[in-house]
Amino acid sequence: xRVPQCDVLIVGTGPAGCAAAITAxxxxxxxxxxxxxxxxxxxxxGDGLTTLALRELDSLGLTxxxxxxxxxxxxxxxxxxxxxxxxxxxxxxxxxxxxxKRVELDAELVDLTRDEGADVREGCSFxxxxxxxxxxxxxxxxxxxxxxRNVIAADGMWSPVRKALECGPAGYRGDWHGFRQYVKAxxxxxxNLWVWFEEDLLPGYAWSFPLADDxxxxxxxxxxxxxxxxxxxxxxxxGLLDRPAIRQTLGNATPQDSHTAWPIPAxxxxxxxxxxxxxxxxxAATATDPLTGEGIGQALETGRLxxxxxxxxxxxxxxAVSYEVSARAALQLDHRLAKRLSSVLARPRLAExxxxxxxxxxxxxxxxxxxxxEDYPRASLFDPRRWQRGLFNRDGAWAESN
Numbered sequence: 001x002r003v004p005q006c007d008v009l010i011v012g013t014g015p016a017g018c019a020a021a022i023t024a025x026x027x028x029x030x031x032x033x034x035x036x037x038x039x040x041x042x043x044x045x046g047d048g049l050t051t052l053a054l055r056e057l058d059s060l061g062l063t064x065x066x067x068x069x070x071x072x073x074x075x076x077x078x079x080x081x082x083x084x085x086x087x088x089x090x091x092x093x094x095x096x097x098x099x100x101k102r103v104e105l106d107a108e109l110v111d112l113t114r115d116e117g118a119d120v121r122e123g124c125s126f127x128x129x130x131x132x133x134x135x136x137x138x139x140x141x142x143x144x145x146x147x148x149r150n151v152i153a154a155d156g157m158w159s160p161v162r163k164a165l166e167c168g169p170a171g172y173r174g175d176w177h178g179f180r181q182y183v184k185a186x187x188x189x190x191x192n193l194w195v196w197f198e199e200d201l202l203p204g205y206a207w208s209f210p211l212a213d214d215x216x217x218x219x220x221x222x223x224x225x226x227x228x229x230x231x232x233x234x235x236x237x238x239g240l241l242d243r244p245a246i247r248q249t250l251g252n253a254t255p256q257d258s259h260t261a262w263p264i265p266a267x268x269x270x271x272x273x274x275x276x277x278x279x280x281x282x283x284a285a286t287a288t289d290p291l292t293g294e295g296i297g298q299a300l301e302t303g304r305l306x307x308x309x310x311x312x313x314x315x316x317x318x319x320a321v322s323y324e325v326s327a328r329a330a331l332q333l334d335h336r337l338a339k340r341l342s343s344v345l346a347r348p349r350l351a352e353x354x355x356x357x358x359x360x361x362x363x364x365x366x367x368x369x370x371x372x373x374e375d376y377p378r379a380s381l382f383d384p385r386r387w388q389r390g391l392f393n394r395d396g397a398w399a400e401s402n
Contacts, residue, residue, distance in 0.1 A: 006032045006119070008310050009138055009148035011126045011161050014043065015053075015296050016282025017154030018109035019303030021118045022060050027311035031118040032146060036125040040107035044180055044262040045296075047217045048193075048209055049098045052297030052374035054397035056304065062112055064095070064398065066104035070212040072097035072193050075369060078245055079355040080199045080348045087369035094396030097373045099193070099209045099217065126155065129164050135277045135316045150310045150319050151278045154303060157265040159284040167275045173224065174263030175286075176204070176293045179237050180219035181259035182211075187251025190216055194249055197355070200228075203345035204293075206240065208249060215256060218246075221264065221293045223342065266290040268298075268335045273324045277316030279306040287331060289374075291338035291345075297374055302327050333379035367392075 007029035010017045014035075021033045047068075049057070057064075064071075075097070077085040089096040114120045125141040135149040153161035162168040185208075194208040204222035211217060220240065222228055228236070240246060241253050265286035273280050281287070282299035289298060309323035310316075345351045358368040371378060376392060 004032075004144070005147040006030045007148070008032075008150045008152060008307070009136070009146050010034070010118075010152045010154055011138075012154035012156060012282075012284070013039075013110050013113065013120060013122075014106055014154060014156070014282065014299065015109060016284070016299035016303035017152070018106075018113045019056065019060060019300040020152045020154060020281060020307040021113045021120075022116050023304045023307035024310060025113075025116040025118050027307065029307070029311055032121070032148070033113060033118050034121045034124040034126065034140065035110075036123065036141075038122045039110045040103050043102035043106060044178065044260040045102045046178065046180060046207060046209060046219055046221075046294070047099050047101055047211070048207075048294060048296075049100065050294055050297050050374040051096045051370070051396060053294075053300055054095050054098060056297060056300035058397035059304075060109075060112065060300075062108060064098065064100075066100050066108060068099075068101040068104055068211040068213045068215070070099045070210055071095050072099060075193045075195065075372075076189070077355065078194070078196045079352050080197050080202065081352055082245070083352070083355065083359070085355060085359050085365065087365050087372075089369050089373065090366075090396065094399030094401075096370070096375060096396040097193075099211055101211060101217075126160050126164075129161060129278070131276045131278075149277065150316050152303070152306045152310070153278055153280045153284045154282050154299075155284055157263060157283040157286070159280065161278060162280060162284060165275050165278060167272050169267075169270075172265070172267075175224055175266040175290060176221050176264035176288075177224055177233060177261060178219060178221045178264050178293060179233070179259055179261045180217060182215045182256040183218050183241075183250070183253040184214065184256060185216050185250035185253045187249050187253075189249045190251060190253075192249075196243075196245055197345070197351055198243070198245075199348045200236070202348060202351055203342045206243075206246065208246070216250065216253070218250070218253070223346075224263070264288050264293045264295065266293070266295075266335070268327075269332050273327055274320035277320060279309070279320055279323045281306050285327070287327075289338055290335055291342050291378075292372075294374075298331060301330060305330065330377075334377050337379045
């Protein structure tokens with residue numbers, strides 16, 4: 001029986017996988033993309049989109065039309081001592097931050113991937129992989145096999161592809177814990193984006209991200225391996241809505257679903273990004289930002305970079321090498337800087353002093369907002385070699401529609 005073939009097989013159709021598939025199709029490659037889920041499906045997430053993520057979505061051709069999509073122009077931060085900062089993003093120059101439910105965003109990306117001509121197979125799981133001289137042969141749960149020149153593994157932190165290739169860190173369970181619940185809130189400030197640097201959560205934080213459907217994504221994230229035990233985390237969640245600062249912001253808050261939790265991987269500098277013809281992207285590459293726990297922008301970017309490498313290089317092995325070089329060039333310095341800053345924020349006094357410096361004047365507040373929301377690579381602020389004309393004054397996403 002003849003085995004189906006493609007240029008690139010993508011395992012996982014979340015943001016990383018869809019970015020890879022759409023990019024590969026536009027570069028003329030034959031693409032098959034599989035996912036064990038059937039869309040729409042929920043994904044535990046804070047639902048926030050940074051400028052990096054929005055620009056990547058814009059370049060993919062996504063239109064911000066989801067019913068829960070809310071553009072963010074202002075962010076409010078509360079320091080460990082209770083000092084409140086109001087940060088403003090640029091107006092009338094496109095979108096620099098937004099919030100949208102992943103159940104909607106991911107489904108729209110899958111639809112866009114299919115519209116681009118990729119062979120998208122939902123409810124289809126990876127079961128095994130064999131590396132060959134021509135690339136890889138992948139077995140699926142329906143008994144079918146597919147030959148692919150390259151495989152892009154966008155299958156999450158627990159990556160079955162990485163496990164099958166025996167190239168993952170043993171016992172790795174992520175760098176952050178994230179907790180999320182949707183609530184209805186009637187407080188006067190509940191329609192604003194809030195971040196609370198509560199002393200017992202540092203270097204993590206609690207958040208309230210409003211959505212256009214009148215719900216709020218409420219949650220908190222903490223660094224794994226901190227002093228917080230599983231029992232303590234459960235206690236924090238149970239009392240989150242009773243914290244004075246959060247209660248004052250949200251008012252009467254009514255849960256709309258049960259809370260969910262998820263691990264967040266952020267070890268890109270130490271991660272193996274490829275093995276043979278297989279390229280790891282998104283959470284499978286542990287590409288999440290170590291400072292904020294945000295990973296959608298990094299997922300979209302690594303997916304795009306992987307597809308570009310496959311289209312550019314003559315052999316599967318060269319594509320893997322090229323991708324690893326480009327992904328590390330794009331993200332590694334930022335990850336290392338974020339890791340250092342996270343250790344600073346772990347100390348309440350240093351976190352307080354850092355936010356006090358941010359609140360010096362309008363200019364420092366504006367620049368910090370753009371830096372925090374990944375308007376430009378964070379490490380470039382400290383490396384003049386990476387400066388280029390317009391780097392610190394770029395438009396946001398969909399600027400033409402403003």
